[in-house]
Amino acid sequence: MVIDLKRCTSCHSCTVACKAEHHTPPGVFWAKVVRLESGKYPTVVRQALPLLCMNCKEPECEKVCPTGATKKRPDGIVIVDSKQCVGCRYCAVACPYGARNFSSDWTDYFTGEKKPSSEFAAHSKKKWMKESDKGVVSKCNFCVDRVEKGLKPACVNACPTEARTFGDLDDPESEVSQLIKKRRGMQLHPEYGTDASVYYLPAR
Amino acid sequence: MESSSTSSGSVLQFEDFKSGPRAQTEWGFGGKRKWRDGWLLMAMFLGGIGAGQFVVSTWFFHSVTSAVVGVAIVAVGKTVAHLLYLGQPSRFYRLFLKPRTSWISRGLIFMIVFVAFAAAYLAPDIGFSWVPWTTGSSLGQALWLGAILSASLVMVYDGFVLASCKSITSWNTALMPPLFFTYAIAGGVAMTYLTVTAAGKKILSEGDMTTLDAILLTTMFALVVIYIVNMAASTATARESLRRLVGTRLAVAFIGLAIVAGLLVPLVIAYYRELAVEGTVASVLLAASCILELAGDLSIRHSILSAGLHTPVFSEGL
Amino acid sequence: MVKTSCGMCYGTCTVDVHLEDGIVSGIEGDPDSPQGYGNICAKGLSAPMMLYDPSRLNYPIVRTNPVKGIGVDPGWKRISWDEAMDLLTSKLKECMARDPRGLYTVGSPTFPAERAFNILSFRKAFGTPNYYTGGGGLHCGNGAHMIGGIYHASWSVIPDFKYTNLAIYWGCSKGHGAGHAANVAAKQAADAKARGMRLIVFDPFLSTQASTAEEWVPIKAGTDAAAALAMANLLVNEYGLYDADYLKWKTNAGYLIGPDGLYVRDKKTGVPLVWNTGTNKQDAFNSKGLKDMALEGDFEVSGVKCSPSFKILKEHLKKYTPQYASEICGVPANTLRRVAKDFGEEAKIGSTINIEGKVLPYRPVASIYFRGSQGHYNQAWDCMSLVLLNHFVGAADVPGGALAFGPPVHLGYPGTGKLKYSVEPDKDGLMVASNWPYAHLPYPPNEPKDPPQRLDLQDLFYIPTYTTIMAWENNEELWQKFKIPYRPDVMISFATNQIMSVGNPKTLFENFLKKFRFIASFNIYSTEFEEAAADLVLPDASFLERYSSATTFPTVGVSCHATGLGEWIWAIRQPVIQPMAERRPMVDVILELSERLGLHDKYLEAVREWVDRAYGGDIDLKKVFKPGEKLNFERLLDVIMKDRFGEDKGLEFFKEHGYLKWDKRVEEVYWRWFNDVRVPVYLEWIIRAGRKSKAVAEKYGVPDLVDWSAHTALPDWRPCPTHAEKDPEYDLEGFYWRSALHTYSMTMQNPWLDEVSQNDPYTYTIQVNAETAKRKGVKEGDYVWLENPKGSKARGRVHLTDGIRPDHVAIAANAGHWGKGLPRAKGKGVFFNELIEIDKEHTCPVSLGQDICVKLKLYKDGGARSG
């Protein structure tokens, strides 16, 4: 994935799109946006930085995972098998990008409240349990279900400024590869050797 | 450390959404789920002091009771603490599956091996006289050696677990394993003394113990000082870790408990024990010192965990 | 999957709503629709959480506690719809018998289509002139819409993202998920920036738009006019960078002005005169032989000394030296110079561009304003000054310039030629809009009613849509003086939380809301307004549970259509699921009320009038509806759509496709070039109109109702009351801004948006400059009070930033709820509006809009500190 920081406006649609797609419970954010500020008034710069799992080619999380629940698929997507994860959270501590979330239990945004939220809550729970579980760690999976159906990941699909582009990094002709080449796309923390699959195009 | 309550009124940002150095909030007391996350710290602590106790009591003080307690702390205490921490405890067996890359798998295998060796070694002395060896026999000695080796690995692996986290600069240092190792041994000394004393016995050579303790404490103090100097000279994130260690509420644990109470006071006691009044007063002092050391041990682990800050995702200068 | 229009803000993006087992399982943008380009914002994505919120109203409720007031428990009691309708009908009948003008209708800015069909049409049918648009009426746009209307026959202005090379934003969000056409403009702006469009943002706060701009110019709130007039001065008096041709042929810059400040007219025809430089004689501005005219010089016509209005304007601007302006607005004089020069040069005056075979002027610069710069005492002239920059360089509704937001020209749907409206010149050559959503046009000026009929005295004035007067402390005295025989009686409020959004809630309640005998409100929650003031609350169906006629038309007044070339779209809103529980679409309820009150025919007539003006072209509904046929909204929609788009494009078509789109034409987008209309750089007619209003006010013994001296022809900067604040304790200027995460006050209850907001450092906090905070001993996360000189207070957590002027504090959205009906929203964020005064001093004397800036002192709260 490529995220163009010049286009991004920190609108948090990606944050919510991911929530809406995966019905992540409260406190769990697979996608998020942090804001950075640097400089002194009046020469100050504020930059939004959307984050998600970098789906690293050399994932730290996978290395440290004692159970093998974290796996790298042949297509490069790093996934957590929620049936194998024990919830030790080593991956969460080791991931340099804060991409991993632990949720001890399923909770609903309208917890303990009445209809009609209960129907929606049941729906949410069903959706969430299909992808994850309680007591385990979860993270962005590049919307693997959507991608397999030929759809764009939910956050890419939503982004109002079309700052996010999804594609095949291994194909030098793909839009993402071209963007990275032309706009000097960069990875976060290249020094850790994670070889992140999310590239950022500089804002300035 | 900043809390992340979502209750109305006192709303604050989750660490995850912050730019700048970001605290790891999964391990240690006061993490995301507050107290429950502390069980991992307990597991590390118990593993360290238990294994240390075994080593110290079998090597230097020859106390079977204490050795047994040490093994039990590891076998029961550490295991239970781990299980309490896990999100899916029923799948705990999966923790052993990836020793090739994961220090947790390795550590836990060390733990099993240690418990096995140690139990086998101690078996003849704890009522299983039918086993075909005695503690003194060469087979027994081999078992002991195995236990000592695996205990050392149990004591040291926590250090590797932390040191292998690349983005947490205050952990990602070669100091971690020796630091954890020394602390485990010192904890072992303290536990041995306390166990033996509690059992109503007298430590055979209190003098030796104090000397050993003094050496360990001095080493630990030196390591902690190097650790601090290291952080101060390292990246901004490490400096921020240091700032949190000395300049926030965490300083109570780090400076107050870990350094002053857990290191300096016991050091003073160790060096001036001879000057202290005779007999029980000295023993009480020693016991107090041991308890302080243990508290210091727990505190330093807690401090290190809590001050574990990830380098900002957007490294400075980008 | 159901295609409909999002209703979480007035952007109305076309969305595909997915259902799973009858549950709304997902919402995404429709990739083929120009209304959102397939993208969707955080608010739209969160719609299910509003649909299924257990705090939603499911049944009609009535107040049992006879006491009303802010913070009073209304003691809601559930009643049946029959009871509710009987109650409301009887109250309305009583009101009708007393005086139908006692009915006040209040509508939402978020749902203009629903509002128009029901609140506006019902109001007309009932026979009352009284209404306003929630908080929006007073905050949004009195000044901005006035100037937008006069200069662009439109609500607002927006850059031609496709061609603009340099845009200057004066306190507005255009292109980042808030503001007008939020989602659409976000994509357009991103494309523009990728193309190389530069953006300079004048804003006291490093807002989202400023943080994505090339340059942020921290300006003091309420001083934009001073900065803009200095830039205008530089352009015309120093750099000579102005488009003389545009000024001559597209404005009244050449019109001769006499010593009385009015046009010099032809004695016989009354036509304004210009100085023909060919013949060296006066000439009618529209005379056939006129080849060129003077923009400067002094002349004499029939013994009257006169000069072109441009000359007067030019002279007038001279006092706005960069130095003088700089002292007012806090922007270095050199910055003003640099930006003015940049703007003038980048305008490429004289250049042209060929688009689809048509050669048009190319002026790739745009000076764009909205809420921020307009929310002040001087708002009419603030906006005028800002828009003038475009008109000096000819960058108005031509490629690259400032475009009318929602073009006022549509040449008809190609299939039928209907849905047609345009602009026309009046006898003075000035532009008259035909598509305008409100009771009177922006131009020509409304004749003042003598005596005024409306409780806010709007009809005494010539321009405003609403005024703040209905809530002034002396309103009773004014009503008596103006001999208004009736008083507030029944209010019907739709989708607005007036208590939070209009201004100081205590003032509004005490001076106005309290005076009603009966207030009925359509809402989906019981908010602070319902709790404080409503007697009856009717549970509306929300946007996923109901129909709406046209969410994107009229283009003027429905703030969503994409700007520039592209496609037109007529989209509807339709129920994705049936209304849950006993929720009922307000639309249907109003139709039933009309029947019950015997207003069937009058209602249809009112709808016809609306459709005629807003949807361009007549339709005689009474002929279509069989006598005795009950009013029915779906049927109404079907009729209107078939009439506009053809027999095969009735409601069924729209239910299936969600929308209909067709290409825009160059003549529609860059309409100014194709229509012989002029705009006034010199607002001569305001002098005349102002005098008339003043005369009526004097007649009724209220000569100083407002400061009539502001009703002049030339723009000026006038200070807000805050600028005159003497007490040094009140050293911070406060204002609000829009977060992309929220729509006014209605979204803090949404758990997803709320949670994200909590995790965003700006949304729920008070933004204070780091140095200022240090000086005041305030740290990040501290709770502080903001207090205005009258002692009104707001409490909130502080976020320190370098991205704000040291003498200002900023607050996002309209948060800080306290209502019981919004449990999740309660206590989140900061409630700003209590700090705003609703009185004469804080009302623009020309547009009668609300001044929302306020001087504050900031001090630490003794209570909780966290973090």
Ligand SMILES: Nc1nc2c(c(=O)[nH]1)N[C@H]1C(S)=C(S)[C@@H](COP(=O)(O)OP(=O)(O)OC[C@H]3O[C@@H](n4cnc5c(=O)[nH]c(N)nc54)[C@H](O)[C@@H]3O)O[C@H]1N2
């Ligand atoms: N502090 C502050 N004040 C402001 C503003 C600001 O940004 N900050 N903005 C100002 C401006 S420009 C404007 S336009 C106004 C807006 O002011 P309002 O129009 O009063 O907006 P809200 O306060 O959000 O109230 C909208 C109400 O509509 C209800 N609602 C939502 N959907 C539906 C529906 O489908 N049917 C019905 N019946 N009700 C529904 C919500 O529950 C909410 O109570 O606020 C003005 N005041």
Ligand SMILES: Nc1nc2c(c(=O)[nH]1)N[C@H]1C(S)=C(S)[C@@H](COP(=O)(O)OP(=O)(O)OC[C@H]3O[C@@H](n4cnc5c(=O)[nH]c(N)nc54)[C@H](O)[C@@H]3O)O[C@H]1N2
């Ligand atoms: N997400 C979202 N979108 C919305 C709405 C919403 O509530 N949420 N509301 C809709 C409505 S009703 C409206 S009216 C529009 C309004 O849309 P805009 O007019 O674009 O209003 P804001 O986004 O509040 O932007 C105002 C900006 O002006 C700045 N400002 C404040 N005072 C001054 C000043 O004196 N001078 C200058 N130069 N700047 C100043 C503020 O910091 C802020 O950045 O947005 C519409 N779109």
Ligand code: SF4
């Ligand atoms: S949705 Fe797009 S523009 Fe919005 S924050 Fe995410 S990446 Fe940025």
Ligand code: SF4
């Ligand atoms: S970003 Fe973190 S969680 Fe994702 S693959 Fe890389 S290391 Fe693993």
Ligand code: SF4
């Ligand atoms: S929490 Fe789960 S995925 Fe993460 S390291 Fe432990 S077992 Fe692996």
Ligand code: SF4
């Ligand atoms: S790719 Fe999918 S899972 Fe990952 S952040 Fe985007 S929406 Fe969430």
Ligand code: SF4
């Ligand atoms: S911009 Fe407005 S209409 Fe469009 S998706 Fe967002 S909330 Fe809905």
Ligand SMILES: [Mo]
């Ligand atoms: Mo508005």
